[in-house]
Amino acid sequence: MTQERLTIAGTERSPEVDFDFASGRFSMRGESYPEDAAAFFGPIFDALRRYLQAPAPDGITLDIEFIYFNSSSAKALMNILEMLEKSAADGTRVEINWHYADDDDTMKEFGEDFSEDLEHVTFNLVSVDG
Numbered sequence: 282m283t284q285e286r287l288t289i290a291g292t293e294r295s296p297e298v299d300f301d302f303a304s305g306r307f308s309m310r311g312e313s314y315p316e317d318a319a320a321f322f323g324p325i326f327d328a329l330r331r332y333l334q335a336p337a338p339d340g341i342t343l344d345i346e347f348i349y350f351n352s353s354s355a356k357a358l359m360n361i362l363e364m365l366e367k368s369a370a371d372g373t374r375v376e377i378n379w380h381y382a383d384d385d386d387t388m389k390e391f392g393e394d395f396s397e398d399l400e401h402v403t404f405n406l407v408s409v410d411g
Contacts, residue, residue: 287328295321296347300328305337308344318353322360329361333368340374341365346381346409347388355391362395362402369401376403383408 291297296311307329315321332341343365350358362377369375377399379392389406396404 287324289321289324298325300325300332302328302332303337305332305339305341306344307341308346310344310346312348313350313354315354318351318357322354322357325357326360326364329364333364333373336368336373340376341368342376342378344378344380345392348382350391358395359398362399365402366399369399374403375401376405378405378407380407380409383410 285302287298287300289295289298291311294312295315296309296313298309300307343361345358347354365375365377377396379395381388381392389408392404392406396406
């Protein structure tokens with residue numbers, strides 16, 4: 282039996298996660314500084330690996346809308362983006378939407394920094410009224 286959806290409720294320290302395998306929609310929103318980043322992100326890595334073995338025909342769209350994240354979350358994000366980059370290089374359509382408040386230059390710069398390492402995915406910086 283395959284898992285069709287991964288949902289994790291957001292807390293004040295960890296983001297809300299919604300990954301719908303059938304539609305290829307994956308979102309992470311909120312703040313991300315969990316006490317144990319490996320424990321928090323482990324199930325997300327596992328779900329993404331499973332999904333990428335047989336992605337939806339339209340590929341995957343990842344929406345990221347963080348208010349704040351710490352360095353261990355940044356490392357986890359980079360791992361997620363690297364998995365998506367490899368899948369895109371292998372022919373999967375991958376679109377990443379990096380949402381940031383229009384008055385948050387720091388979060389915009391993080392998005393720009395992450396996008397520099399990605400050649401095969403479509404990476405969009407999306408300004409949101411803050």
